[in-house]
Amino acid sequence: MKLQQILFKLSVPVIAVALALLVGGILMLTSGYDPFEAYYALFSVLFTDSYFIGETIRQMTPLILSGLAVAFAFRTGLFNIGVEGQLLVGWLASVYVGIAVEGVPAFIHVPLAILAGALAGGLWGLVPGYLKARFKVHEVITTIMMNYVALHVTNSIIRSYLLAPGERTEEIQPSASLSSMFLQEITDFSRLHYGIVVAILAAILMWYILWKTTTGYELRAVGFNQHASDYAGINVSKNIVLSMVISGGFAGVAGAMEGLGTYQYMTINAAFTGVGFDGIAVALLGANSAIGIILAAALFGGLKIGALNMQAVAQVPPELITIVIALIIFFVASSYLVHWLRNRINKRGKI
Amino acid sequence: MDLMQILGIIIPTAIFAAAPLILTALGGVFSERSGVVNIGLEGLMMMGAFVGAVFTFYGETWGFGGASPWFSFVVAILLGAIFSLLHAVASITFRADQVVSGVALNFLAAGLTIFLVKKIFDAGQTPYLNERIFKSDVPILSDIPIIGPLLFGKAYVTSYVAIALAVVVWFVIYKTPFGLRLRSVGEHPMAADTMGINVTKMRYIAVMLSGAFAGLGGAVYATSISGNFTHSTIAGQGFMALAAMIFGKWHPLGALGAALFFGLAQSLSITGQQIPFLKEIPYVFLLISPYVLTILALAGFVGRADAPKAIGKPYEKGKR
Numbered sequence: 001m002k003l004q005q006i007l008f009k010l011s012v013p014v015i016a017v018a019l020a021l022l023v024g025g026i027l028m029l030t031s032g033y034d035p036f037e038a039y040y041a042l043f044s045v046l047f048t049d050s051y052f053i054g055e056t057i058r059q060m061t062p063l064i065l066s067g068l069a070v071a072f073a074f075r076t077g078l079f080n081i082g083v084e085g086q087l088l089v090g091w092l093a094s095v096y097v098g099i100a101v102e103g104v105p106a107f108i109h110v111p112l113a114i115l116a117g118a119l120a121g122g123l124w125g126l127v128p129g130y131l132k133a134r135f136k137v138h139e140v141i142t143t144i145m146m147n148y149v150a151l152h153v154t155n156s157i158i159r160s161y162l163l164a165p166g167e168r169t170e171e172i173q174p175s176a177s178l179s180s181m182f183l184q185e186i187t188d189f190s191r192l193h194y195g196i197v198v199a200i201l202a203a204i205l206m207w208y209i210l211w212k213t214t215t216g217y218e219l220r221a222v223g224f225n226q227h228a229s230d231y232a233g234i235n236v237s238k239n240i241v242l243s244m245v246i247s248g249g250f251a252g253v254a255g256a257m258e259g260l261g262t263y264q265y266m267t268i269n270a271a272f273t274g275v276g277f278d279g280i281a282v283a284l285l286g287a288n289s290a291i292g293i294i295l296a297a298a299l300f301g302g303l304k305i306g307a308l309n310m311q312a313v314a315q316v317p318p319e320l321i322t323i324v325i326a327l328i329i330f331f332v333a334s335s336y337l338v339h340w341l342r343n344r345i346n347k348r349g350k351i
Numbered sequence: 352m353d354l355m356q357i358l359g360i361i362i363p364t365a366i367f368a369a370a371p372l373i374l375t376a377l378g379g380v381f382s383e384r385s386g387v388v389n390i391g392l393e394g395l396m397m398m399g400a401f402v403g404a405v406f407t408f409y410g411e412t413w414g415f416g417g418a419s420p421w422f423s424f425v426v427a428i429l430l431g432a433i434f435s436l437l438h439a440v441a442s443i444t445f446r447a448d449q450v451v452s453g454v455a456l457n458f459l460a461a462g463l464t465i466f467l468v469k470k471i472f473d474a475g476q477t478p479y480l481n482e483r484i485f486k487s488d489v490p491i492l493s494d495i496p497i498i499g500p501l502l503f504g505k506a507y508v509t510s511y512v513a514i515a516l517a518v519v520v521w522f523v524i525y526k527t528p529f530g531l532r533l534r535s536v537g538e539h540p541m542a543a544d545t546m547g548i549n550v551t552k553m554r555y556i557a558v559m560l561s562g563a564f565a566g567l568g569g570a571v572y573a574t575s576i577s578g579n580f581t582h583s584t585i586a587g588q589g590f591m592a593l594a595a596m597i598f599g600k601w602h603p604l605g606a607l608g609a610a611l612f613f614g615l616a617q618s619l620s621i622t623g624q625q626i627p628f629l630k631e632i633p634y635v636f637l638l639i640s641p642y643v644l645t646i647l648a649l650a651g652f653v654g655r656a657d658a659p660k661a662i663g664k665p666y667e668k669g670k671r
Contacts, residue, residue: 031470079450081390127646137649138658140390140450141597144590145642156635271586280454317469322462329455330437333447 012338013285013292016331017299024324033316041313042306052305054187058262059301060294061195062087065254066279067297068206069121069247071288073139075210076243077223082128082143083251084276085150086121088269090252092154093120095259095266096162098172109175114198114256121252122245124150129244133237139244147272155268168267178261193261200294202250207290209246219243251276281329300325361618366510369614371396371572373513375592376599376606377520378564383601384524385557386537386661390453391438392565393589394460398434399569401464402427404477404580407573411482419482420574424567431566432559434460439558443551446665457589465582476581484509484575509571516564517607524603533557537659540666550666568592594645601659613641 025035045052066083073080080086094117101109128142162169178193210216221229222239230236254275259266282300286292303325307318331337375396382389389395406426410419437459441452468477484507524530535543536553544550569585577584595613599605620637 027466031466081450081454131646131650135650137646140388141593141649142646144390145594145646148587148590148642149639152635152638156633156638160633271583277454277458280451281458284451317466319462319466319469322458323466324462326455326458326462329451329458330441330447333451333455334441334445336445336447 009287012335013287013296013332015338016285016328016335019331020324020327023327024320027323028316028320034314038310038314038316038320042303042310045309046302046306049188049309050186051188051190052309054183054190054192056298056301056305057187057196058190058192059305060297061193061199061257061261062254062275063278063282063297063301064199064294065202065250065257066275067282067286067293068202068279068290069250069254069276070279070283071286071293072206072210072250073243073247074283074288075223076219076239077226078129078132078240078243078247079140080125080128080143080244080247080251081140081280082125082146082150082248082276083254083279084272084274085143085147086124086248086251087255087258087273087276088150088154089124089255090117090121091255091259091266092157093117093252094176094256095169095172098176098260099162099170101176102173104175106175106177109173110178110260113172113176113260114253117252117256117259118249119252121255122249125244125246125248125251126241129241129248132244133240147276151269151272154266158266158268162266164265166267169265171264172260176260177264178257179264191262193257195257195261198253198257202253203290203294206250215242251279254279278325281325284329284332361615363506364618365611365615367507367614368576368617369611370507370510370513370575371568371588372592372595372610372613373517373607374568374571375565375589376595376610377517377603378561378568379593379596380520380524380599380601380603380606381533381557381564382561383596383662384537384659385533385554386540386659386664386666387439387442387554387558388449388453388663389438389558389561390450390593391435391456391460391589392453392561392593393585393587394453394457395431395435395562395565396569396572396589396592397457397460397464397585399427399431399566400573400577400585401460401468401477401569401580402430402566403570403573404480404577404584405468405471407480407482408477411480415482417482420480420484420570423574424570427566427570428563429566431562431564431569433562434566435558435562436555438562439555442665443554443558446667449663449665461582464580468580477579479579480574483578484571507575509575513571514607517603521603534659537661540661544666544668554666565589565592591641594641597658598641598645598648600648600657612644616640 021039025039028035028038046056066087069083069086070080094113097113097116101112124146128139128146131137131142132139158169164170178195180194183192183194184190210220218234218239219242221232221234222236226236278300282293282296286296303321307321310316311318375392379389379392403423406423407419410422415422438452438456441447442449469475472478486507524533532543532548532553536548536550540550572588573580573584591613592610595609596606599607599609616637620634
């Protein structure tokens with residue numbers, strides 16, 4: 001890729017983030033906060049304080065995976081809003097395997113629990129995929145509905161079969177845990193765990209499947225043009241189902257990271273975790289590429305964790321960051337505006 | 352417990368729980384009929400609930416008394432319409448993906464409402480409201496034997512407003528020139544444009560109407576059901592309204608029926624424990640029934656649901 005092309009690709013997300021932070025700053029100014037103090041508090045700890053660095057990396061882990069899930073489906077032309085639900089069932093399945101399987105060494109138990117999460121998430125993605133392929137039902141609606149089914153069903157299963165004191169399940173066996181005393185100690189006792197390794201491996205896996213295998217070629221072809229793919233002899237239905245299953249699998253692993261890494265158990269959730277919806281923002285900002293998603297997840301993870309320090313120092317409610325993320329989505333989605341402006345400038349003053 | 356007693360518990364709660372869903376689903380009908388997907392109903396409803404709680408509270412302090420909720424409804428309608436403009440500008444003018452733009456709207460509402468609540472009240476939630484929409488017997492109608500007490504006794508006025516509005520929306524969409532234009536823009540915008548209908552204008556109006564209705568739905572929720580506004584006041588009702596609209600096949604009266612049915616499912620999941628044979632059914636089945644039914648409806652098992660033809664596609668003039 002030529003340098004100019006790379007720069008142009010970067011221009012939309014960079015401009016979007018800058019504009020969103022600017023609007024966030026104006027909002028702070030009009031509501032009587034000091035935006036400079038707030039942003040300084042937010043960003044400075046992300047580079048200096050080892051606890052905040054550890055927490056940011058921990059926060060990045062599920063964000064990378066849910067971003068990969070959204071992006072993978074997007075490459076096949078599918079919009080998976082169901083990451084949230086797939087994450088919940090993946091979380092439950094991995095925690096269940098983490099509790100129920102006993103007496104196996106960690107190098108078997110951990111992959112087994114992660115695999116259980118991936119399978120459960122994949123199964124949850126299979127339903128909308130099949131309905132789309134077989135009945136042409138729009139996946140956006142079915143995945144939203146499947147989110148709520150997942151929320152109520154996982155809660156009900158925990159309540160009926162796995163309940164421990166405190167509205168949650170038992171803790172998983174130590175052999176299934178991703179947490180690491182070493183990582184916690186070097187980061188001033190943050191909740192950092194080995195999940196980030198899994199997330200980066202998953203990003204490499206996504207890149208490999210999409211760009212280095214025949215299956216990936218077919219998946220992307222279906223995303224570009226279903227009719228042309230069909231004409232070329234590609235089984236469109238099969239690829240739609242496969243894409244949703246793999247996408248759900250990534251989401252399920254995101255849930256497993258919460259269960260095996262951050263919490264060591266699963267709570268009864270009154271509402272969604274929000275990680276799945278954040279994945280849409282991550283995938284969008286990362287332009288559906290593996291490396292872009294890691295960078296976007298680092299940004300959003302950093303914003304979310306830095307917001308806590310922003311609240312402590314400048315008293316700005318951390319919801320400001322939700323607003324900034326929403327604005328980033330708006331501006332990236334409206335990239336037509338950036339293209340339009342670029343064309344205007346090109347026509348008038350040759351830049 | 353006899354049948355009348357059981358119905359006496361279920362039906363009023365169903366109608367009560369359905370009102371915000373009906374209103375929001377009607378908003379969804381406007382937007383989607385014009386060809387604009389509105390995943391942002393949830394966020395619009397959240398905004399409405401926030402405005403409903405805040406302005407009812409201010410209405411009380413400004414001495415509006417019992418009229419405070421109604422005052423907040425007017426503000427919620429206006430602000431809902433204005434807030435939905437963001438979705439309209441992004442998805443119609445800047446041709447953003449409509450689903451993405453709707454998701455962004457949900458994020459924005461979740462952040463902005465709580466940000467403002469913390470700014471205004473210095474707490475995570477608004478104070479509880481004194482002036483709310485309370486139960487009352489509808490005069491005359493509640494005296495009808497048998498169905499009177501069931502349908503009109505101890506009921507919330509807002510529920511009847513919602514049901515009446517459903518009929519009004521049906522009339523507007525199917526019996527007026529405006530409605531015909533709205534539907535034609537959602538089915539085949541190029542043909543509509545050729546006939547001199549301003550596609551962009553129609554879609555802007557439709558999205559703003561959806562904002563107004565969802566705002567009202569949220570405000571009704573805050574003033575009749577929750578009684579205040581917190582981060583968890585609106586947790587999925589907007590998506591349930593979206594489901595009701597689809598289950599109702601993008602038709603105002605269908606959406607009304609679906610919303611009432613979902614209200615029934617909700618009320619059963621709350622009151623089911625009091626009713627003999629329902630005690631046997633695990634209540635998780637009642638909780639997930641609206642969503643499962645919507646999926647089944649879309650798959651064609653419970654009647655075919657077809658979306659407007661041009662839904663989700665930005666209209667570009669002159670493009671084939």
